[in-house]
Amino acid sequence: MNPPPDFSSSLVPGAGNLPKQVLVAPDGARAEIYLHGAQVTSWIPASGSERFFLSRLSQFTTDATIRGGIPVVFPQFGLTGPLPLHGLVRLMPWELSDAKNSTDTASATFRLRDTDDSRRHWPHAFLAELAVVVGGNQLAVTLAITNTSAEPFAFTSGLHTYFSIADLATTTVAGLTGLRYCDAAAGWVDHQETAAHIEFTGEVNRIYFDAPAEVRLVEPHRTTLIRAAGFADTxxxxPAAAKCATFSDLEPDDYRRFVCVEAAAIAKPIQLAPGERWQGSQTLLA
Ligand SMILES: O=P(O)(O)OC[C@H]1O[C@@H](O)[C@H](O)[C@@H](O)[C@@H]1O
Structure with a gap:
C-alpha cells in the first residue's frame, strides 16, 4: 500500500519570520521544528495537547537561542569545556534535507555542516543530522554526528528537552534511583540518588551518570515515558524561582511550567575517528 500523500507537512514562516517545518502525521500528531538550531518547539501527540514548554518571552532571532522545546547541544554540553554554553549548533541555521509521511508518521531530517565560524570556535569538520519522527503518541528525535575531518575528535552532547508541566509541586521524575549524580546546583558535588521520585522543591540541576534507557516524568494526570539510546547520561x-528570575527570556513564574529531562553524553565524551558516525536518540511516549 502506498503511503498517504504528504498533504500537510510544510516549511512555513514561524515566529520572527524564522522558517519552521510543521509535521502533521495522518493521525493528527504534530511537531514543529525551527531550522534555527534544528530546534523542535512543539509536540502534540495524536490524542493530546502540547507537551513542550516554549517561553512566551523567547526570542526568535538568529543570534539568540530559542527558550524551550528541544535545544540541540553539540559539541559541548554546558560549560564543560571552552566553548559557549551548550556548544554551537543551537545558534546555527540548519537545512531541511528530507520530509515525508508514512501511513502512520510524519518525519523530517535536518542537516548542518561546520562553517568558517564554527571552526574558529571548534576546529573540526562535521556533519550533524537531526531526524524527527512524530505519530500516534510518540515523538522520536535522533541526532547523528559524522566526523568529516581527517583527524579524530571528541565531543559532548545532549537533547535539552523542556517538558511542559501543569504543576511543579506535583511533578516528579522517576527511574533514577540508586544512580550516582553530580549536583551542579550545589557545588558540583557527587551524590547517590536515594529518592524513588525526584521532587522539585528548589533548584535541581543534576547529571545522572549511566542512566537507564527509560525514565518517567510523572504528573498526577499523566506520565510521559522518556527513552534514550546512545546517550549515557540524563x-x-x-531553575526554581531565584535562578528563573535571572533569565531575560523567562517570566518570573515560568519555572513552575517546565522541567527539563535531557538525554546527554557528558561524563564520557564521544570519540569519533575520521569518517566515523555516532547517533543518539530520545524517544518520548505520551
Ligand atoms: O540558558 P541556557 O544556555 O539555555 O541553559 C539552560 C540551562 O541548561 C542546563 O542544562 C544547565 O545545567 C544550566 O546551568 C543552564 O542554565
Missing amino acids: VVWN
Whole structure:
C-alpha cells in the first residue's frame, strides 16, 4: 500500500519570520521544528495537547537561542569545556534535507555542516543530522554526528528537552534511583540518588551518570515515558524561582511550567575517528 500523500507537512514562516517545518502525521500528531538550531518547539501527540514548554518571552532571532522545546547541544554540553554554553549548533541555521509521511508518521531530517565560524570556535569538520519522527503518541528525535575531518575528535552532547508541566509541586521524575549524580546546583558535588521520585522543591540541576534507557516524568494526570539510546547520561533541570528570575527570556513564574529531562553524553565524551558516525536518540511516549 502506498503511503498517504504528504498533504500537510510544510516549511512555513514561524515566529520572527524564522522558517519552521510543521509535521502533521495522518493521525493528527504534530511537531514543529525551527531550522534555527534544528530546534523542535512543539509536540502534540495524536490524542493530546502540547507537551513542550516554549517561553512566551523567547526570542526568535538568529543570534539568540530559542527558550524551550528541544535545544540541540553539540559539541559541548554546558560549560564543560571552552566553548559557549551548550556548544554551537543551537545558534546555527540548519537545512531541511528530507520530509515525508508514512501511513502512520510524519518525519523530517535536518542537516548542518561546520562553517568558517564554527571552526574558529571548534576546529573540526562535521556533519550533524537531526531526524524527527512524530505519530500516534510518540515523538522520536535522533541526532547523528559524522566526523568529516581527517583527524579524530571528541565531543559532548545532549537533547535539552523542556517538558511542559501543569504543576511543579506535583511533578516528579522517576527511574533514577540508586544512580550516582553530580549536583551542579550545589557545588558540583557527587551524590547517590536515594529518592524513588525526584521532587522539585528548589533548584535541581543534576547529571545522572549511566542512566537507564527509560525514565518517567510523572504528573498526577499523566506520565510521559522518556527513552534514550546512545546517550549515557540524563540531566534533570529546573531553575526554581531565584535562578528563573535571572533569565531575560523567562517570566518570573515560568519555572513552575517546565522541567527539563535531557538525554546527554557528558561524563564520557564521544570519540569519533575520521569518517566515523555516532547517533543518539530520545524517544518520548505520551
Ligand atoms: O540558558 P541556557 O544556555 O539555555 O541553559 C539552560 C540551562 O541548561 C542546563 O542544562 C544547565 O545545567 C544550566 O546551568 C543552564 O542554565
